[in-house]
Amino acid sequence: MNNSAALEKRKTIENPLKRKKGFEYYIKRDFLLYLMLCIPVAYIVLFKYAPMYGIQIAFKDYNIFQGAGKSPWNDFATFKQIFSSLQFYQVVRNTLVLNGLDLIVGFPAPILLALLINELIWTKFKKVSQTILYLPHFLSWVIIGGIVAQLLSPTGMINSLITHMGGEPLPFLTNKYAWVATYAFIGVWQNAGWGTILYLAAMTGIDRQLYEAADVDGSGRLGKIWYVTLPGIRPTIVILLILQLGNIMAINFDRPFNVQNNLVMDFGDVISTYVYRVGIQSANFSVGAAVGLFQSVICLIFLLTSNFISRKLGDNGIW
Known part of the structure; x- marks a missing residue:
C-alpha cells in the first residue's frame, strides 16, 4: 500500500x-x-456601476447644493407625480409603438439582407454591396437628421421633385402617421447593414456538407435557405431577438431628437427626450432619475421574460 x-x-x-x-x-x-x-472592466465600473449611486435621487427631493446623499427622502412622491401625469403615459406609449415598429420592420431586415448577400455568386460585388450597406451605421444621427430634413421636408429635394412633376408634396415629416413610417424606414436604412454582418458571420459557421446533402436531395436555393441556412443561424436570431425585446422600453435619444419636430410631438416625444426635457432642461433631476429607473426595471422584466420563454421553447437563451 x-x-x-x-x-x-x-x-x-x-x-x-x-x-x-x-x-x-x-x-x-x-x-x-x-x-x-x-x-x-474599468469602463464598466466607472460608467455603468459608479453612476448607480445617483439612483437614490429618484426617491429624494434632490437639491443640487445638498447633494444626493444629504437630500431628504420624499416617501415615493416623485413616482406618484410621474404616474399621475398623462404626459408620462403618452411618452411610454410612443416608446412602445416606435420600438415595436422597429422590432416588426427592422429586426427581419438584416436577416433578409444577409440571406440575399449570402446567395450572391460574384464575390467582388458581394463585398462592395456589404460595404455600402453598413456605411450608414457610422453616420451620427445629427448628420442623418440633417440629410432627412434636406430630402423629406416640405421644401426638400424629394418634394421639390414631386412638385416639379405636377404632384402634391408628401408630408413625410409633418404628418404624425407619415412621420412614424419615415422614422421606421430611417432606422432600417441606418442599422440593417450593420446587423447583416452578424448573420453573415453566423452563416460562415454552417457546415458546407449540409448544403451538399441538400443538393443531393434536389433542393433548390429556397429549399437550402429554409432547411439549412435559417436553422443554422437560428441561435443567433434568438439571442438578438431576446436582446431587442429586453430593450423594448429603452430608446436611443439621438434618433428621435434629431428627426422629430413640433408638429409630430404626439408620436415623437419618447422617454429619452422626456427625461432630457423634464430632468435636464427643467432641472427636475428627481423626475428624470425616476423615469429612467422605471424604464430600466421594465427592460429588465422584458429581458428575463423573453429569455425564460426562449428556454422553455427549447432554444438557447442568453444564459
Whole structure:
C-alpha cells in the first residue's frame, strides 16, 4: 500500500497537468491578457456601476447644493407625480409603438439582407454591396437628421421633385402617421447593414456538407435557405431577438431628437427626450432619475421574460 501511494504521488509530481495551479500561476502566464481586460472592466465600473449611486435621487427631493446623499427622502412622491401625469403615459406609449415598429420592420431586415448577400455568386460585388450597406451605421444621427430634413421636408429635394412633376408634396415629416413610417424606414436604412454582418458571420459557421446533402436531395436555393441556412443561424436570431425585446422600453435619444419636430410631438416625444426635457432642461433631476429607473426595471422584466420563454421553447437563451 505504501509503495502504491508513493508511486501515485510520484506520478502526480511528474505530471504537471495534475498539479493544482494557484492564482499567481495564471496571473504570470496570462499577464498581458489580464492587463488588457482591465480596460473594459474599468469602463464598466466607472460608467455603468459608479453612476448607480445617483439612483437614490429618484426617491429624494434632490437639491443640487445638498447633494444626493444629504437630500431628504420624499416617501415615493416623485413616482406618484410621474404616474399621475398623462404626459408620462403618452411618452411610454410612443416608446412602445416606435420600438415595436422597429422590432416588426427592422429586426427581419438584416436577416433578409444577409440571406440575399449570402446567395450572391460574384464575390467582388458581394463585398462592395456589404460595404455600402453598413456605411450608414457610422453616420451620427445629427448628420442623418440633417440629410432627412434636406430630402423629406416640405421644401426638400424629394418634394421639390414631386412638385416639379405636377404632384402634391408628401408630408413625410409633418404628418404624425407619415412621420412614424419615415422614422421606421430611417432606422432600417441606418442599422440593417450593420446587423447583416452578424448573420453573415453566423452563416460562415454552417457546415458546407449540409448544403451538399441538400443538393443531393434536389433542393433548390429556397429549399437550402429554409432547411439549412435559417436553422443554422437560428441561435443567433434568438439571442438578438431576446436582446431587442429586453430593450423594448429603452430608446436611443439621438434618433428621435434629431428627426422629430413640433408638429409630430404626439408620436415623437419618447422617454429619452422626456427625461432630457423634464430632468435636464427643467432641472427636475428627481423626475428624470425616476423615469429612467422605471424604464430600466421594465427592460429588465422584458429581458428575463423573453429569455425564460426562449428556454422553455427549447432554444438557447442568453444564459
